[in-house]
Amino acid sequence: MTALEDATTEETDQTADATDSVASSETDSSDSSGGHIRLEGVRKTFDGGDIVACDDVNISMDGGEFVVLVGPSGCGKTTTLRCIAGLEEPDGGRIVVDGEDITGLKSKDRDLAFVFQSIALFPHMSVRKNIRFGLDMKTDLSKAEKRERVESAAETLGLEETLDRKPAALSGGQQQRVSLGRAMVMEPAAFLLDEPFSALDANLRDHMRVEVKKIQRRLETAMVFVTHDQEEAMTLGDKIVVMNDGYVQQIGTPYEIYNEPANRFVADFIGSPSPNLVECTVERTASGVTFASDFCRIPATDEQAAAVQDGQTVVYGIRPEYLSMRDDGGQFTARLDVVEPLGDRDAIHLTSGDTSLSAVTPQGEVSRDRNEVSVAMQTDEAWLFDEHGERIV
Amino acid sequence: MSTDDFDVTAVTLKATTYGVISFLVLFNLVVLAFIFSVSFMPPSEFFGAPHIIPQNPTLDAWTSGFEELQDNLVNSFLIGLGTTVVALAISIPGAYAFARKEFYGKRAGFYAIISAMMFPYILLVIPIMDLWNDLGLYNTIPGMIIAYQVFVTPFAIWILRDFFAKLPTDIEEAAQVYGCTQFTAFLRVILPLATPGIVAVGFLAFLTGWNDFLFANLLTTGTGPVPAVPVLYGTIGGGSGERVYWGKLMAETLIIGTPPTILYLVARNYLENAFTV
Numbered sequence: 001m002t003a004l005e006d007a008t009t010e011e012t013d014q015t016a017d018a019t020d021s022v023a024s025s026e027t028d029s030s031d032s033s034g035g036h037i038r039l040e041g042v043r044k045t046f047d048g049g050d051i052v053a054c055d056d057v058n059i060s061m062d063g064g065e066f067v068v069l070v071g072p073s074g075c076g077k078t079t080t081l082r083c084i085a086g087l088e089e090p091d092g093g094r095i096v097v098d099g100e101d102i103t104g105l106k107s108k109d110r111d112l113a114f115v116f117q118s119i120a121l122f123p124h125m126s127v128r129k130n131i132r133f134g135l136d137m138k139t140d141l142s143k144a145e146k147r148e149r150v151e152s153a154a155e156t157l158g159l160e161e162t163l164d165r166k167p168a169a170l171s172g173g174q175q176q177r178v179s180l181g182r183a184m185v186m187e188p189a190a191f192l193l194d195e196p197f198s199a200l201d202a203n204l205r206d207h208m209r210v211e212v213k214k215i216q217r218r219l220e221t222a223m224v225f226v227t228h229d230q231e232e233a234m235t236l237g238d239k240i241v242v243m244n245d246g247y248v249q250q251i252g253t254p255y256e257i258y259n260e261p262a263n264r265f266v267a268d269f270i271g272s273p274s275p276n277l278v279e280c281t282v283e284r285t286a287s288g289v290t291f292a293s294d295f296c297r298i299p300a301t302d303e304q305a306a307a308v309q310d311g312q313t314v315v316y317g318i319r320p321e322y323l324s325m326r327d328d329g330g331q332f333t334a335r336l337d338v339v340e341p342l343g344d345r346d347a348i349h350l351t352s353g354d355t356s357l358s359a360v361t362p363q364g365e366v367s368r369d370r371n372e373v374s375v376a377m378q379t380d381e382a383w384l385f386d387e388h389g390e391r392i393v
Numbered sequence: 394m395s396t397d398d399f400d401v402t403a404v405t406l407k408a409t410t411y412g413v414i415s416f417l418v419l420f421n422l423v424v425l426a427f428i429f430s431v432s433f434m435p436p437s438e439f440f441g442a443p444h445i446i447p448q449n450p451t452l453d454a455w456t457s458g459f460e461e462l463q464d465n466l467v468n469s470f471l472i473g474l475g476t477t478v479v480a481l482a483i484s485i486p487g488a489y490a491f492a493r494k495e496f497y498g499k500r501a502g503f504y505a506i507i508s509a510m511m512f513p514y515i516l517l518v519i520p521i522m523d524l525w526n527d528l529g530l531y532n533t534i535p536g537m538i539i540a541y542q543v544f545v546t547p548f549a550i551w552i553l554r555d556f557f558a559k560l561p562t563d564i565e566e567a568a569q570v571y572g573c574t575q576f577t578a579f580l581r582v583i584l585p586l587a588t589p590g591i592v593a594v595g596f597l598a599f600l601t602g603w604n605d606f607l608f609a610n611l612l613t614t615g616t617g618p619v620p621a622v623p624v625l626y627g628t629i630g631g632g633s634g635e636r637v638y639w640g641k642l643m644a645e646t647l648i649i650g651t652p653p654t655i656l657y658l659v660a661r662n663y664l665e666n667a668f669t670v
Contacts, residue, residue, distance in 0.1 A: 085570060086569075086570075087566050087569070087570070106569070106574070107566075107569045107570045108569055108570070108571075108572045108573060108574060112570070113570065113571075114566075114567070114570040116563050116566070116567060118561060118563045120561065120563035120564050120566070120567040121564075121567075122564060122567070122568070122582055123564075123586065124582075124585045124586055133568070133571050133572075134570075134571035134572055136572075137568075137571055137572025137573055137577070138571065138572035182567075182571065186571070
């Protein structure tokens with residue numbers, strides 16, 4: 001609590017009880033100093049240790065940052081979030097928020113707000129009471145202040161008309177907004193969102209995504225967002241944490257994750273269509289280093305050549321947009337299977353040898369009628385992974 | 394309406410449905426009408442040829458019946474209420490624990506409790522009488538209330554456990570994130586949501602305490618807190634074969650039946666919610 005108070009820069013003195021850690025969170029102030037969350041070696045197992053949900057999770061999040069935990073289902077992202085929220089007790093490791101170790105604290109004593117995938121509104125309470133619930137339980141604010149906070153949150157979220165209805169009378173999108181409102185009024189050090197939009201239909205999901213991002217920008221409060229949708233992760237995150245099998249695979253900005261994946265899993269998981277990953281053998285000859293696959297030989301760049309040994313098996317990875325179609329003069333020819341219009345671009349699915357490849361080209365550049373194309377790779381954009389999937393270059 | 398629309402199967406089905414319903418309703422209503430009418434007849438009339446409209450209506454049966462039952466109704470009420478309160482006090486936390494908590498012997502414990510329900514409880518009368526005698530509970534209202542728990546609480550725990558288990562855990566977690574302890578989350582969120590189940594269980598507990606004859610008759614003596622139902626048995630003549638005053642019997646039946654009926658009407662909305670799946 002002391003750490004919170006130190007950081008507190010209350011611009012109003014309306015908070016009667018300044019020692020109340022919740023009410024005195026500093027998220028209203030313009031500097032985004034609050035909400036530094038640090039996970040240190042967090043480990044959580046279930047069924048008496050048989051199932052490892054997450055292990056050795058080290059993440060450091062700055063105040064005001066939008067952090068997205070992304071990974072396939074069962075990768076431990078939700079468990080990690082629930083550990084931060086205090087809904088699961090980690091078996092090991094520490095969770096530190098703004099310098100205070102909160103690992104052993106009950107959820108109610110953490111200055112964090114959680115938005116559930118299932119929305120989890122209280123069905124027997126009006127929207128107004130739902131939004132006010134946390135204020136009633138955690139703070140000593142006056143009635144007028146609570147009302148003001150509830151109404152300003154409702155206005156931000158477009159819920160003014162629904163305040164006196166029960167959640168059941170609202171649409172799915174409105175219900176999730178109420179759930180966001182319930183979190184917003186708390187003015188917490190950080191928001192934790194567990195796949196909040198997965199129950200909504202696609203259009204609404206895009207819309208809510210933008211709204212959440214706007215709210216986060218305006219409040220300048222840290223947000224930790226869990227999703228299995230890599231596209232959602234890319235569009236939302238300032239920082240993306242990719243997880244798989246309970247371990248953090250890579251942490252970075254969307255561009256870093258996209259351009260420089262740390263391992264084969266991240267490369268494969270992020271981006272659509274998925275990158276081309278081809279198993280190759282390194283051949284070092286007098287004329288230079290090449291990567292030989294079952295369908296072509298790709299010359300190595302100097303940097304790549306320096307990092308590999310003769311005879312080594314590597315996985316050569318390259319994003320579809322770095323494959324270009326030519327009439328001739330490519331590195332190899334491939335059969336054209338399908339052209340998939342994506343709007344301004346086309347996804348081209350190819351087969352060469354026994355390997356399926358995909359490429360992305362500007363709309364209409366490759367005619368659907370063609371059977372065979374010559375393909376050139378922009379080799380300086382390629383990644384190399386070793387046999388364990390770790391990045392070499 | 395064109396005759397093409399005439400669907401023999403549908404009409405037959407409908408006619409059968411209404412036929413069955415009418416039969417069941419009449420079956421109850423005719424009997425109820427006789428109970429009602431006989432309760433207003435002087436003895437000379439109900440021992441005569443059966444008829445439905447009393448020729449010389451009288452309130453004698455009602456006044457004497459009510460007078461006889463007065464004190465016993467109070468006993469019944471106290472027993473019913475006590476049974477309800479104690480049953481809820483035991484089964485709400487018990488059912489919640491079985492629904493939400495993990496503990497050693499949870500399954501075995503639950504089935505042990507349920508199997509207590511399968512016991513023909515007349516078997517229990519003798520040991521309970523004996524035990525209650527030693528404990529000083531024989532012939533007392535608390536004694537009755539505790540005795541009824543033997544078969545009320547297992548049933549209550551069974552129903553409420555399903556009720557609690559059906560409530561999403563996320564809602565409870567949300568309450569905890571937003572400032573509740575597990576206990577206050579239970580009070581503020583789980584209890585209100587389980588109200589239909591609790592009302593239903595409470596109602597059934599009250600009915601048991603109010604309507605039971607076996608324990609009521611065997612765990613009390615004439616000098617003790619006899620509930621209303623055994624008095625009704627007395628009115629029939631206690632099986633002695635003496636002349637039965639049907640008018641008084643009917644009046645007393647109606648008097649005893651009224652409080653649960655009112656209670657049912659009050660709790661009706663909750664009860665319907667509790668038992669619809």
